[in-house]
Amino acid sequence: MTLPLHLTVNGQSVAEHVEPRTSLADFLRDRLRLTGTHLGCEMGVCGACLVLLDGKPVHGCLVLAVQAAGSEVQTIEGLAESGALADLQRAFHERNALQCGYCTPGMLITAHSLLETTPAPDRGEIRTALSGNFCRCTGYESIVDAIAVTIERRAEGAGA
Amino acid sequence: MKPPPFDYQLADSVSQALDLYARSEGDALWLAGGHSIVPSLALRLQAPSLLIDISRLPELMGITLTEEGLRIGALATHAQILSDPLVRTHAPLLSEAAAHVAHPAIRNRATFGGNLVLADPASEFPAVVRCLDAVFDIVGPEGARQVGVEDFFLDLFTTALEPGEILRSVLIPPAPASLRCGFDELARRHGDFAMVGAAVWLVVAEGVTTEARICFHSVGPTPMRATLVEEALRGRPLAADEINAAQAVLGNDLDPADDVTLPGATRLHLARVLLGRILHRLAGQTAMETAA
Ligand SMILES: Cc1cc2nc3c(=O)[nH]c(=O)nc-3n(C[C@H](O)[C@H](O)[C@H](O)COP(=O)(O)OP(=O)(O)OC[C@H]3O[C@@H](n4cnc5c(N)ncnc54)[C@H](O)[C@@H]3O)c2cc1C
Ligand code: FES
Ligand code: FES
Numbered sequence: 001m002t003l004p005l006h007l008t009v010n011g012q013s014v015a016e017h018v019e020p021r022t023s024l025a026d027f028l029r030d031r032l033r034l035t036g037t038h039l040g041c042e043m044g045v046c047g048a049c050l051v052l053l054d055g056k057p058v059h060g061c062l063v064l065a066v067q068a069a070g071s072e073v074q075t076i077e078g079l080a081e082s083g084a085l086a087d088l089q090r091a092f093h094e095r096n097a098l099q100c101g102y103c104t105p106g107m108l109i110t111a112h113s114l115l116e117t118t119p120a121p122d123r124g125e126i127r128t129a130l131s132g133n134f135c136r137c138t139g140y141e142s143i144v145d146a147i148a149v150t151i152e153r154r155a156e157g158a159g160a
Numbered sequence: 161m162k163p164p165p166f167d168y169q170l171a172d173s174v175s176q177a178l179d180l181y182a183r184s185e186g187d188a189l190w191l192a193g194g195h196s197i198v199p200s201l202a203l204r205l206q207a208p209s210l211l212i213d214i215s216r217l218p219e220l221m222g223i224t225l226t227e228e229g230l231r232i233g234a235l236a237t238h239a240q241i242l243s244d245p246l247v248r249t250h251a252p253l254l255s256e257a258a259a260h261v262a263h264p265a266i267r268n269r270a271t272f273g274g275n276l277v278l279a280d281p282a283s284e285f286p287a288v289v290r291c292l293d294a295v296f297d298i299v300g301p302e303g304a305r306q307v308g309v310e311d312f313f314l315d316l317f318t319t320a321l322e323p324g325e326i327l328r329s330v331l332i333p334p335a336p337a338s339l340r341c342g343f344d345e346l347a348r349r350h351g352d353f354a355m356v357g358a359a360v361w362l363v364v365a366e367g368v369t370t371e372a373r374i375c376f377h378s379v380g381p382t383p384m385r386a387t388l389v390e391e392a393l394r395g396r397p398l399a400a401d402e403i404n405a406a407q408a409v410l411g412n413d414l415d416p417a418d419d420v421t422l423p424g425a426t427r428l429h430l431a432r433v434l435l436g437r438i439l440h441r442l443a444g445q446t447a448m449e450t451a452a
Binding site: 001003019020021023026042043044047050053056057058059061062063064066067069110113127128129131132 | 161162163164165166167168170191194195198199201202203211213215239262263264265266268269349350351
């Protein structure tokens with residue numbers, strides 16, 4: 001059985017047919033070829049699959065594609081192209097906050113929504129926000145550094 | 161890690177959902193936030209023919225203050241429980257506990273109702289609603305019924321809900337004057353399921369505890385009330401000696417089993433430490449302001 005599915009992905013409207021068992025992450029990767037959404041654990045633990053669903057971060061592996069009908073999805077590709085992440089991306093690069101890069105899309109989405117919802121998070125709050133994102137390479141410290149420096153730069157930019 | 165095939169129907173109303181269930185001959189599951197079902201389908205622990213999506217049912221939405229108390233729709237997300245101003249004012253134990261439930265992104269989708277119906281013994285909300293003496297508003301083919309929390313959590317992952325019934329909302333009775341309450345847990349990492357957690361609900365008038373409800377999670381098959389501890393506190397000042405005495409009797413209330421993660425004795429020790437922490441904190445606190 002396949003079902004019709006209409007939704008908006010990175011600003012473009014999409015009409016497809018999917019099997020109900022298809023996760024949103026598999027739909028984005030396999031059907032739309034948006035492979036920046038990564039799959040690690042496929043059970044909500046690692047955070048590699050985060051996307052924005054109607055503006056909020058959710059796990060693409062835990063949402064069925066059919067459940068996103070009528071919704072607005074933003075993936076790491078859409079966010080990166082919009083320029084919304086440019087300073088975070090630069091800081092991740094400068095601080096060595098990625099090595100293999102597998103966790104990076106999820107880290108950026110978590111960091112992006114933290115900065116959207118919390119005006120000036122401290123390091124403890126950054127760590128709490130990242131508690132659902134696994135990184136097997138960096139040891140996290142550099143990721144926290146990159147996010148902290150972006151917060152400082154945004155505050156300086158706003159004050160200037 | 162991919163689920164077997166199943167059919168999917170989005171329900172527009174409770175009556176349509178109940179109809180769909182009746183036609184499935186019991187081979188269907190309700191889908192709310194999906195954050196427990198989707199992984200369990202992927203792990204092939206469950207294999208229903210049909211998922212009936214109840215996540216857009218208006219009858220299950222909303223958080224409202226009524227004369228009977230605070231009514232929380234089953235579809236309220238964990239994130240809403242954490243940030244809703246009515247919950248913060250009228251059921252602060254729930255907002256406090258929500259900060260410990262899973263990680264931020266999970267909280268955006270997972271629902272309060274789904275969490276309670278799942279009845280995971282390690283979950284925070286079941287322990288909190290037991291402290292708050294909640295009433296479950298359940299609807300099924302025979303109509304609606306109300307079940308008090310003392311009759312709701314029956315066993316490991318087992319509640320009074322019959323197959324085919326829907327949890328519509330949960331009622332939290334009004335908080336009494338002079339209420340002091342606190343929630344805390346011990347987990348290996350923030351957002352992980354707790355090794356032990358506790359919700360404490362006390363009425364303290366002129367320094368003396370007049371009513372007490374204390375409920376632990378992760379220490380038994382259901383949220384566990386510590387009735388002997390409650391008794392030890394009632395009618396006595398909330399002060400250091402009484403807190404020590406209450407900690408001492410906890411071993412008569414709880415008897416956690418050994419499991420692969422922790423010996424039972426360690427879990428009991430942690431529960432005792434946690435109880436002391438929360439009670440000392442509440443002893444130093446003045447009564448919360450209960451809005452009329
Ligand atoms: C990585 C991760 C970490 C987590 N950490 C925690 C944690 O620390 N603490 C914690 O408590 N939980 C935790 N959870 C569990 C999470 O809170 C669950 O999602 C939640 O318990 C289930 O809610 P749901 O809306 O996703 O339910 P679903 O998965 O949609 O449903 C769960 C069950 O309840 C039934 N159901 C759902 N809603 C209703 C209803 N209204 N009426 C009748 N039946 C219904 C479904 O049929 C199903 O059997 C975690 C989950 C993940 C993936
Ligand atoms: S793949 Fe979704 S959380 Fe790991
Ligand atoms: S950079 Fe390799 S997992 Fe994070």
